[in-house]
Amino acid sequence: MALLDVRNLSIGYQTRKGFLRAVDSVSFSVEEGKSLGFVGESGCGKTTIGMTLMGLLPKNASVMADQIMYKGRDLLKISPEEMRKTRWKDIAMIFQAAMNALNPVQRVGDQIVEAILIHEPALDKPAAQERVEALFDLVHIPRERIRDFPHQYSGGMKQRAIIAMALSCRPSLIIADEPTTALDVIVQDQILDEIKTLQKELILSILFISHDIAVVADVCHTIAVMYAGQIVEYGKREEVFEAPVHPYTKALLGSYLTLGTEKTQLEGLNGETPNLINPPKGCRFCDRCEATGPACRMEIPDWIDVSRTHKALCCKIT
């Protein structure tokens, strides 16, 4: 049985202009010790999925799904208090390091100790501190930096500290939301290696979120390509990476191959992502798609199975 099994998840926000459907009927699952990568442009809904799993959506968000099964429990049905206890203990999150993810006025070690103690009240403080030391060894930060403040760390160290914090309660699932985006390329590689190693050693499941398909391809067993709130292609890394079927995936890979750094506009793609308050009736990608035809605008695309593990949402594929 999958560790996490999400069926038909839709997430919307009530905004002043109307109801915004940020995520539209996505289904995916994560096996134990495996990793799933979400990739797509910013605003495609991938971060929203992460936040939903953490139960951290803002109050004006509404979540609908057939189920969000985690370790046999439906996260949709548990109380907020249970959800709070699940956070970090079972599902932890690695934030982007450039974000002010660490509290600037508290020592890094204390912030990790705090996370440990809240979920394991039986533990005393020295024991928690010992665990922090072990975690620092694990992510290769010198122990004497435990009592430093976040601003004394470099970007890479901050990211390692955040990883250490995410691992502090030994969760089964880690959601990594753009964990390497703000780092320079060399540090980025080190961190990704670190994550891969840890995943193997600790048998972690990881839900990896990135706009960079290369990063996802490097780490994940399975890849879900998202566009405008929908998963448009889903399959094993090799399948998606080596034989993409959806035009959008192809475009993403094209831009990856040019080895560009972060891009606001994907290579070869013109136009803007559709408005999610009133999405187009047919395929959401049709306005930007090179292969678009009249049917694309009218028909709601269907899932096409490329293989048993590989499928895409497109009208053009036969």
Add this chain to the structure above:
Amino acid sequence: MTKFNPIRIIAFGVLLAAVALAGCSQKEPAGMLRVGLSEEPRTLNIWLASDANSRKILSKIYQPLYQHDPETLELIPWLAADLPEYDPETVAYTVRLRGARWSDGAELTSSDVAFTAKLIKEFRIPRHYSRWKFVTRIETPDKRTVRFFLKNPKAIFRSRSLTIPIVQQKEWEDIVRIARTKEKPLAELLNHQVESPVGTGPFVLKQWREGAYLHMVRNPYFFGTGKTIAGRQLGPHITDIVVKIFGTSDVAILALKKGTIDMFWWGIQPGYLDDLRNQDDIHVYFSEKSALYFMGFNLRKPPSDDPHLRRAIATLIDKNFIISRILQGFGTEMYSIIPPGNRYWYYPEVEKYGAKLDRESRIRKAYDILTEAGYSWEAPPIDDAGAVIPASGIRLPNGQPMERFTILTPPADYDPHRAISGLMIQEWLRDVGMPAYSRPMAFSSLLQQVKGRHDFDTFILGCGKLSTDPDYLRIFFLSANDKPRGWNMSGYRNPEFDKLATESSQAMDREERQALVRKMQEIVLRDVPYYPIYDPLLIEAVRTDRFTGWVEMLEGIGNIWSFTQLKPISRDS
């Protein structure tokens, strides 16, 4: 941390209130008179004490040789045994002392009196020196007799010089000896800290907690206890006086109504009267003040250097309006420089400039005065048909247009009455086309302009505390006093007046002096360097449930007679 909970806060408040209530049991002994004052006394050093509040306290402690009778204002022997004897041949006054004791038990002797007078002369104590500088020699033939030799006869000696407070030689001689050796002897003396003043008065200071209260107790050695002086049997019957300070009249009035003070020793604004009259245990006293509120003119420059113009302005000022509308009736019209309450010296037959006239008649009369003096108008205030119309373009007798001039007044927050009076007068003067502008000015600046620099046109000021002796009439208008910081602020110079004034200061016969003083009033009101406007009534309020026996007098009930005669009302009855 506890959760925010309004109920807890309310509960806390109630608890606090309950505790507060428990601590609310104040006790005041039956003989303790509690007096409210509007400001702290400045000092207990009698030589520095130029402010009203210090004098209120010190007048219970330091006593003069003579007091004034509350009704007749005649001199009453106080520390002296009887009235001074004057010897015209040697120009000397002899004063015999009654047997009085200082609050430390020592006897008051003639050397104390001589010491005080010499101290004033030697250190040239401001406010006192001018009354003593003409004393050339002081003899003390025996313990109870003092003889003062004067350079020349001085009318003010009896009532002005012999009414200064006497200090104890023992208390002051060391201080004087040290001060004498210093570079600034007067400053040294004024800056001496007096902790517990030794006096001969009915009360002694027990404690002054600065910023909080002042506690006086009965002086067991007070010479007057049990004696009858000026037909009054003296106590004091009060055991303690506690003086409390109130920053605002509003709160002092609440304290009076609530009974936390028995007397508020400060003039009350008429606005409080309705409220106070409705209170059962409060009595309001209205006393005449010895004050002069007047309009002053600068005689050194046009246009106010012309007596005709000053008379026209005087005619235009409606005192009745100012008193009834601005003072709400709590004041009396003043016609002479000396207040009418000072009956012996006041001269009612001075020129009254349009008293009781209506507005139009005033304008006509002022128009006549000005036309006769050669003033002219582009548009005169009286048209060909004889009707009063708006005037403009007034020209001086020399044909020059009259330039705008100002009426300086204290600001409204200092004294609304004077500020508003200034505005009213401005309007009345404009009725005949005079370009008058009323201008409120901070009090210090106003005095600097008028008294220091003589840089002004006209002003409205008041003298709050005139002595009963009319010598100020001389001081205000003597040519010699027309100098910076001098009291002749108008710059009035009249040899005729100077001669009379000098004579009056030397006239030893009271009736002769009265005639001279009357003549002086007549001349001043003829030339109008000052034009008297009003003398406000002093409104004071006391509680009637604890003490009785307040003595009404010029300048209010807070006189020595009240404090020596007040009796506690027995609580049992």
Add this chain to the structure above:
Amino acid sequence: MELRKYIFRRLIEIAIIFFVILTVLFLLFRLAPGDPVTRMVDPNMTPEDAEHLIEQLGLDQPIGLQYLYYVKNFVTGNFGVSFHYGQPVADIILNRLPNTVLLFTTSIILSALFGIFLGKIAAWRKGESTDTWMTIGALICHTVFLPWLALILIWLFAYKVGWFPLTGMISAEVWIDPEAGFLEKAWDIVHHMILPLGTLFMIHFGSYLLIMRSSMLDTLKEDYILTARAKGLEEKTIRNHHAAPNAALPVVTSVGLSLAFSINGGALTETVFTWPGIGRELVFSVSNNDYPLAQASFLLIAAVVLLANLVVDVLYAYLDPRIRYE
């Protein structure tokens, strides 16, 4: 040590600014109209008396010489003698200052604590009725005219209900009673303090509430709050341990400077409540042209405010590890 160097540099700056203030004050008071003698409106005061007094007060000296004496006296710690009270200025200030500090400093501390506490809650419940009422209440209290509020409170609680004494700092009746013990006297002061303290509290807590509220709202948008939430912390812990300490940082500056300024008291409050503090004395001394007292009081305030600025800056470095001074 960087910090030590920084403090040293700042102290030199403060000394220079202080000297400038010293000079400006001197000039201001000499340029102001009037002098301590002209104000005495007493016909017994002759021009000769006035000149004698001016000479005795040293005001007849050329202004340059007066200035030199003033600086010399100041440097040697001699603040002179008040013209008005004839008392050493230092005595007067030492007599009044503790009263002001007791009332005003307490009120700043109380209103800051409450303001920060309530501001935190208002921001946390943004948009709820708690927030709306607190914000409206804070704005009303913040804008109300102080003497009016003071008189209303006195009238209601001291006069009508009679829970508190009308005004003043102590009751003569209690303090002259030889049997009154320390506790009774201490309670007497507290009892007198409640109303003025309450008034000042109502006037001041609003501004702290509003500052804290807006600072807290900004902090709540920070990413580390999301981290704290993701860590599974309880909401109260997030609010009190992660959001509030960060949000309170900018309020610290405001409180620090208010504390410094609180030593000048408030002339209005002190007048209405007849509180024997330095604020009323300050106003009197200016209107009486009592140069020594006025100059010393203003210099004291200047010194305290300047030093408080430094203290706040250094304190800030301790509270916020990101800030370092070079």
